[in-house]
Amino acid sequence: xxxxxxxxxxxTMAYGDFVIQxxxxxxxxxxxxxxxxxxxxxGKSTLLMHLIGLQRPAKGQVFxxxxxLWEADIDVRQRILNRTGVLFQSxxxxxxxxxxxxxxxxISQHTKLGAMRIRQIVSYKLALVGLAGFEDYYPSExxxxxxxxxxxxxxxxxxxxxxxFDEPSAGLDPISAKLLDDLIxxxxxxxxxxxxxxxxxLASIFAIGTNSVFLxxxxxxxxxxxxxxxxxxxxxDPKVIRFLTRGEMEENGLHKTNSQEHxxx
Amino acid sequence: xxTTYQACEIKIVQQEATLALALAGDWVLDxxxxxxxxxxxxxxxxxxxxxxxxxxxxxGRWDSLLMTDLIRIIDRGAHEGIEVDLSTLPEGIQGLLSxxxxxxxxxxxxxxxxxxxxxxxxxxxxxxxxxxxxxLLTFVxxxxxxxxxxxxxxARFRMIDLWINIxxxxxxxxxxxxxxxxxxxxxxxxVGAIQLALFGAQIYIAxxxxxxxxxxxGGFMAAIIMSGRTGAAFAAQxxxxxxxxxxxxxxxxxxxxxxxxxxxxxxxxxxxxxxxCLYADLMGIIGGSLVTVGFFDVSVLExxxxxxxxxxxxxxxxxxxxxxxxxxxxxLSGCMRGMxxxxxxxxxxxxxxxxxxxxxxxxxxxxxIMTLICNRLGV
Numbered sequence: 059x060x061x062x063x064x065x066x067x068x069x070t071m072a073y074g075d076f077v078i079q080x081x082x083x084x085x086x087x088x089x090x091x092x093x094x095x096x097x098x099x100x101g102k103s104t105l106l107m108h109l110i111g112l113q114r115p116a117k118g119q120v121f122x123x124x125x126x127l128w129e130a131d132i133d134v135r136q137r138i139l140n141r142t143g144v145l146f147q148s149x150x151x152x153x154x155x156x157x158x159x160x161x162x163x164x165i166s167q168h169t170k171l172g173a174m175r176i177r178q179i180v181s182y183k184l185a186l187v188g189l190a191g192f193e194d195y196y197p198s199e200x201x202x203x204x205x206x207x208x209x210x211x212x213x214x215x216x217x218x219x220x221x222x223f224d225e226p227s228a229g230l231d232p233i234s235a236k237l238l239d240d241l242i243x244x245x246x247x248x249x250x251x252x253x254x255x256x257x258x259x260l261a262s263i264f265a266i267g268t269n270s271v272f273l274x275x276x277x278x279x280x281x282x283x284x285x286x287x288x289x290x291x292x293x294x295d296p297k298v299i300r301f302l303t304r305g306e307m308e309e310n311g312l313h314k315t316n317s318q319e320h321x322x323x
Numbered sequence: 324x325x326t327t328y329q330a331c332e333i334k335i336v337q338q339e340a341t342l343a344l345a346l347a348g349d350w351v352l353d354x355x356x357x358x359x360x361x362x363x364x365x366x367x368x369x370x371x372x373x374x375x376x377x378x379x380x381x382x383g384r385w386d387s388l389l390m391t392d393l394i395r396i397i398d399r400g401a402h403e404g405i406e407v408d409l410s411t412l413p414e415g416i417q418g419l420l421s422x423x424x425x426x427x428x429x430x431x432x433x434x435x436x437x438x439x440x441x442x443x444x445x446x447x448x449x450x451x452x453x454x455x456x457x458x459l460l461t462f463v464x465x466x467x468x469x470x471x472x473x474x475x476x477x478a479r480f481r482m483i484d485l486w487i488n489i490x491x492x493x494x495x496x497x498x499x500x501x502x503x504x505x506x507x508x509x510x511x512x513x514v515g516a517i518q519l520a521l522f523g524a525q526i527y528i529a530x531x532x533x534x535x536x537x538x539x540x541g542g543f544m545a546a547i548i549m550s551g552r553t554g555a556a557f558a559a560q561x562x563x564x565x566x567x568x569x570x571x572x573x574x575x576x577x578x579x580x581x582x583x584x585x586x587x588x589x590x591x592x593x594x595x596x597x598x599x600c601l602y603a604d605l606m607g608i609i610g611g612s613l614v615t616v617g618f619f620d621v622s623v624l625e626x627x628x629x630x631x632x633x634x635x636x637x638x639x640x641x642x643x644x645x646x647x648x649x650x651x652x653x654x655l656s657g658c659m660r661g662m663x664x665x666x667x668x669x670x671x672x673x674x675x676x677x678x679x680x681x682x683x684x685x686x687x688x689x690x691x692i693m694t695l696i697c698n699r700l701g702v
Contacts, residue, residue, distance in 0.1 A: 153668045154668070154669035169352050169353065170353075171352065175388075175391070179387050179388075181394075182390050182391050182394055183387070185394075185423040185424075185426070186419065186422050188425065189426075190426060190428035190429065191428040192429065197667070198666060198667050216352075217386040241422070244418055245422075247415070248415040248416075248418035249419070250415065
């Protein structure tokens with residue numbers, strides 16, 4: 059069996075003395091669309107920061123293949139991170155550069171390709187996310203959904219093995235969100251990359267998630283993992299069920315007892 | 324981890340009207356690629372070709388590099404009316420290509436930067452200069468209106484904001500004001516003393532430093548420091564609020580940004596500037612005394628006695644008035660650049676820069692005018 063793409067071993071995340079999550083232990087396999095889910099403020103985005111090298115874990119390890127991200131020295135860490143691409147919540151395009159310059163930036167920094175070739179790659183990446191012809195636009199001149207797709211094009215600039223998404227569908231209308239989901243899935247299928255996604259958009263979670271981990275803010279640790287559909291069908295943890303059904307199951311239950319009470323009266 | 328790549332190559336075989344392309348090796352970003360130009364030229368020249376097929380049995384890894392070359396071949400094919408058969412390509416490539424061609428290129432979106440005639444550039448410059456002046460006047464007008472509201476007791480802002488701004492502009496600025504004014508006094512004394520000592524008139528250093536600091540340098544230096552320290556901060560604060568839509572939020576809640584944001588900042592600066600000016604004067608005089616007493620054989624008592632004789636109330640008032648005017652100008656240009664800020668990170672930087680530049684320009688112009696007026700009035 060090949061080693062998992064990404065393994066989180068016994069990790070504790072904390073800001074100073076304030077522990078956010080402890081005892082995180084899970085693996086992400088190649089080709090997964092892995093969902094990190096949980097209620098607001100449970101540390102989903104913080105977990106992502108630990109995976110993409112922006113924040114050091116208080117305890118524990120993050121393994122990319124066989125290499126530990128945080129024990130490696132800075133050059134090795136950068137090399138590992140070059141194999142990943144990140145789409146931030148608001149796109150995080152550099153506002154002083156055009157879309158083409160934004161996407162060309164990592165390519166010209168990390169490869170020795172000529173200007174002509176870079177331009178071709180930029181056009182290809184933009185076409186891939188449905189933005190062909192928008193090379194010379196500034197991020198402020200296009201809509202939020204387009205900014206997000208342009209951010210995705212930049213995240214994919216170096217053909218990463220792992221793509222990270224922070225709330226990709228936040229702020230998008232349902233149709234654009236669905237299109238983005240389809241795009242993510244077809245990119246995963248065609249490029250063979252692994253996708254790690256922080257989201258609490260239930261529609262996306264069930265539509266494209268193949269594996270997931272559920273973080274709980276009260277017990278400060280992960281309380282479930284597995285494919286989202288399977289979790290919904292099999293989990294017995296009330297918190298997980300409440301999250302995956304938007305609390306409606308419980309409300310229905312409550313409603314039922316209420317009506318029973320009424321009928322008894 | 325070092326991986327060795329198979330060199331990538333492309334073999335072209337022509338069978339009557341069909342061109343067969345055999346792709347081999349690893350087509351990855353670091354690889355040397357075979358040149359496509361001969362193939363593209365052949366497609367262009369040979370009009371008998373009407374079909375293109377691929378074979379990818381020997382194709383190893385591939386990434387964006389192969390994709391960009393395929394896109395060039397397909398585009399050329401479409402242009403020349405050659406049918407390009409994609410069905411033998413790996414599934415992943417086919418999927419990506421269908422994504423690429425799913426949304427047609429927006430031709431109207433593309434921009435061609437045209438070189439504009441110089442006459443047009445000059446005209447544009449003139450128009451934007453007029454626009455600049457009119458927006459400045461608008462801002463000044465709005466400020467006057469909100470000051471009017473303040474006088475009538477109808478301006479709405481939070482008292483705590485005023486106090487916070489006073490703290491920011493005043494006490495927090497004292498260390499840098501101390502340093503700079505002290506050094507200015509020191510330098511003034513040194514420069515003058517060398518000349519005056521030639522005539523044995525060292526005692527007049529006190530006159531020179533005292534008058535120079537109170538009438539001119541104290542307030543001027545305080546204003547320059549505050550335009551860098553506070554003018555830029557105002558522009559950056561308000562600019563960031565603009566970027567985050569905070570100013571829009573205030574408007575929808577029924578607050579006037581001019582009253583809620585600009586007034587407390589302006590009031591704070593106007594209240595604080597004369598005090599900073601007075602403090603800067605004192606520091607400069609102390610700096611001057613240090614040089615005079617230390618190097619030019621004048622006693623401390625003599626120096627301060629002479630200073631007290633030289634400075635009159637009107638000199639202090641002139642310095643005060645100038646400095647208050649500078650305070651208004653700094654607050655005005657800082658807040659104006661902030662409120663006019665665009666909605667991106669780089670716009671905030673531009674706002675802060677142009678705030679400092681316009682602060683300094685306004686200060687120098689105002690100072691010259693006021694000095695001229697004082698001169699004419701004989702005060």
